[in-house]
Amino acid sequence: MKFRRTAVAGVAVLALALLSGCNDGQAGGQGGDGAALEKVNYLTSFNTFGREAYAYVALEKGYFKDAGFDVTITPGSGTVDVLKLVAGGQADYGIGDFTATVITLGKQKLPVTTVGMIHQRSLAAIVALEGGKISKPEDLPGKKIGDQPGSTNTLMFPLYAKAAGIPSDQTKFVPNPPPALPQLLAAGTVDGIGQFVVGVPLVEKAAKKKAIVLPYGKLLPDLYGNAIITRADLAKDHPDQVKRFTGALLKGLQDTIDDPEAAAQTLKKYVPNTDVAVATEELKLMKPYVKPDDFSGPLGDVDTARVQKVIDAVKGADKEVNPALTPADVVDGALAPKG
Incomplete structure (x- = not known):
């Protein structure tokens, strides 16, 4: 299905074409088992601020390659555009705010789903x-x-x-x-x-x-922050690929919150105009949103009951959201990380 995209989204599409192969640290070659790497396009949630460093850490440390992927990272342009680009096949995975995703999917049908959370609290x-x-x-x-x-x-x-x-x-x-x-x-x-x-x-x-x-x-303490988004057909037909990709990305996230300064330096390697000091401070601020003090689940955890609370809150505040929306419409619980 084709979607009319905004000018910003059009820029993101062009960027996908221009940047393909730019992440040559892991381009081509074979995975750890000798199999050919699967090419995957990934969109950050927005631009290449410090908060996006974890994807570049996963790339730099070979986590994507070890999982069997040749990943091209492209700057995203906001949740709605990321959703539409993933839905339209211009990207395989992307990052978007979960509540904004619920609002968007509650107003229009897009063949996408959430398969894990980056932030357990809204940013x-x-x-x-x-x-x-x-x-x-x-x-x-x-x-x-x-x-x-x-x-x-x-x-x-x-x-x-x-x-x-x-x-x-x-x-x-x-x-x-x-x-x-x-x-x-x-x-x-x-x-x-x-x-x-x-x-x-x-x-x-x-x-x-x-x-x-x-x-x-x-x-609104029940709100999640950014989530990992993929196409519904990938989640349905290739669940193993989704789990491998999510696992590799979350390894990069763990390393990023463990050592924010090193992650900021890695980001600068791939995005030269990065201000390392600012990016480091961003990542220090992000850590308690990834792993709050009262959180004991696995990195990326999704609680279906909490998703329902988010949906209920969205329905209560926005009457345009489909009243029949359910957690299964926005999250694939079977693919989310388990403890």
Whole structure:
């Protein structure tokens, strides 16, 4: 099935073509058992910020190759675009925010499913600056928030607003490209920006001020963060491949949270404009979202009962979401990591 893609998604498609073979550290050759490597295209959730380093760690350390894959990593352009590109076959695996995935799949049928979680807690947040107009959720009505059109933070805002007891339609989201957001906030052009919690070091570096962070997860603790997404046909017809790929990616994630600075250095090898100090701080902030203090499951764990809670919350905040949506429509529980 063909999908009409946004201009941003079109750029991602072009990038897939241009970058194919660029990750030559593991390109071609054979796996550990001598078999030919399977070519796989992977999309990050968004760009190549420090939070995406784990895929490059898996590539650099040979985890993908050991699992039988020749992986090309391409910068993603947000959850909705990642979903559509994976659904349309332009990528085999991708990363997207789970709640945004539930919202999207609750409004349109796409042949994709979730097979594991990167973050056990949501990273979504509204970020402002000390001394500005926003210091608490009750300050948000009447304010301007800069964000990428269709971003995770924008999609999820009605859910957050309901939890905060504020009207969602009185906060104006101003469309802006993500690279410009920290500068717009620093200049006072907007009152806040949609941002992941781990993006705070980059914001503070640009603004030269301390950030005020309103994390969605504080009011909505059941929300997951980013999830591993693949096509429904791959999950159904090639479950072993999915498990091998997910396992290799999660090995990279474990190494990344164990040694954030080394992971940031690895990211810089593949993405030369990486600011290692900022990327390292991002990854340090990310660790408790990957493995919260009260979490005892395996890395990547998916709790079906919790997925149902997320679905129920989304339905309660967005009446356009299909009321018949179930966990099986968004997650393949049989392929998620098990303890």
